[in-house]
Amino acid sequence: MPQAEGRRRERWRPPRGRHGLPPEVVARSQRERLLEATxxxxxxxxxxxxxxxxxxxxxxISRTTFYAMFDDKEACFLAAYDNAVDVxxxxxxxxxxxxxxxxxxxxxxxxxxxxxxxAEPELGRLALVDVGAAGPAAQRRHRAALQRLTPLFxxxxxxxxxxxxxxxxxxxxxxxxxxxxxxxxxxxxxxEQLPDLLSDVLFATLVPYIGPEAAAREVxxxxx
Amino acid sequence: MATExxxxxxxxxxxxxxxxxxxxxxxxxxxxxxxxASRTTFYKHFADKHDCFLAAYDMLVEQxFSEVVANCDxxxxxxxxxxxxxxxxxxxxxxxxxxxxxxxxxxxxAGADARQRHxxxxxxxxxxxxxxRELADGRELPENISLMSAGAVSGLIFDELLAxxxxxxxxxxxDLLFAMLVPYIGPRAAADExxxxxxxx
Numbered sequence: 001m002p003q004a005e006g007r008r009r010e011r012w013r014p015p016r017g018r019h020g021l022p023p024e025v026v027a028r029s030q031r032e033r034l035l036e037a038t039x040x041x042x043x044x045x046x047x048x049x050x051x052x053x054x055x056x057x058x059x060x061i062s063r064t065t066f067y068a069m070f071d072d073k074e075a076c077f078l079a080a081y082d083n084a085v086d087v088x089x090x091x092x093x094x095x096x097x098x099x100x101x102x103x104x105x106x107x108x109x110x111x112x113x114x115x116x117x118x119a120e121p122e123l124g125r126l127a128l129v130d131v132g133a134a135g136p137a138a139q140r141r142h143r144a145a146l147q148r149l150t151p152l153f154x155x156x157x158x159x160x161x162x163x164x165x166x167x168x169x170x171x172x173x174x175x176x177x178x179x180x181x182x183x184x185x186x187x188x189x190x191x192e193q194l195p196d197l198l199s200d201v202l203f204a205t206l207v208p209y210i211g212p213e214a215a216a217r218e219v220x221x222x223x224x
Numbered sequence: 225m226a227t228e229x230x231x232x233x234x235x236x237x238x239x240x241x242x243x244x245x246x247x248x249x250x251x252x253x254x255x256x257x258x259x260x261a262s263r264t265t266f267y268k269h270f271a272d273k274h275d276c277f278l279a280a281y282d283m284l285v286e287q288x289f290s291e292v293v294a295n296c297d298x299x300x301x302x303x304x305x306x307x308x309x310x311x312x313x314x315x316x317x318x319x320x321x322x323x324x325x326x327x328x329x330x331x332x333x334a335g336a337d338a339r340q341r342h343x344x345x346x347x348x349x350x351x352x353x354x355x356x357r358e359l360a361d362g363r364e365l366p367e368n369i370s371l372m373s374a375g376a377v378s379g380l381i382f383d384e385l386l387a388x389x390x391x392x393x394x395x396x397x398x399d400l401l402f403a404m405l406v407p408y409i410g411p412r413a414a415a416d417e418x419x420x421x422x423x424x425x
Binding site for chain 1: 246248332335336339346360363365366367368369372374375376377378379380382383386396406408411412414415
């Protein structure tokens, strides 16, 4: 446990020894620390090479504490993943809802997503790359997480005349295109440059609804 | 038996076993049992499971690629070529769900170099899509439009395979076609192609 002391720790930790904090406060803080440590460790080593020992060391908790919270590495990874996705989806939804017209809303939501990934490249790697390595349960979680964004995209159906006649899968196509573009940048180690990708991901999202000409026009107008 | 074909048998077995059990759960023992080969033969050709998987993946990509190319004719218009190429991929995946799962889903679990091979394979297919720019009549299309098109198609295919619905992929073909074409020709024309493909089934 003491070896974690030398590392940078911005998050508040309960004082050691007798501190009289209620046990649930200590447990919550340990859990949050562990989930954040999981994201960092998996991003640094890859899911396969990461061990429970890496996670407990990075989080500064004991093995006993780890196993009191999770059965194994996979369960801990899935919890870290769900946690990260929840935060991300909330950020995207908040940015989306702050705007009026659908293309503006999509632009704001995508910008929030790209900025979150650029600010925390580990998050992007976790959400789009490492999750594929963590087995079928994680992959299903990953697809389900992407589907949580479909309502945002599907408002495009009401935005365009005849939009109701588009294939039922249109939002999944847009999401696939966006995920492909972002994964490609992450795979090339260009997480910091992700915000530059906004025009392209916006085009990719709008194009199945409004076509290439109108999408290019919207990209030009909204990129200001 | 010639060693060359024994190696190929092991590679084919690797693709099948990974497609049915998943990459992580697959052992060298599973692969040699499926191939009817000895452990000695396996280690004569490959350093370990990972090494064998990468070779198997390369073989798989070459197979799918040559099937797709054989189904297209350079003299056909772009739209027809793309339609025929995509339809061949869908057929191959539906006929061989294990190959499909290995190609699209399990490769993600096989490490960074395997994922790189997957990206390289997708990039090879996207080169075919580049011809779609001609349909833009001088309109400015994003530089990576082919990646958008491929991403949309592979996302839909990924979901079907993950859910174990490889056999139903042909029913999804009209939607896949729409996804592939729409960045180039827009929703109206892509929906026409989609309806035509659905009617032809």
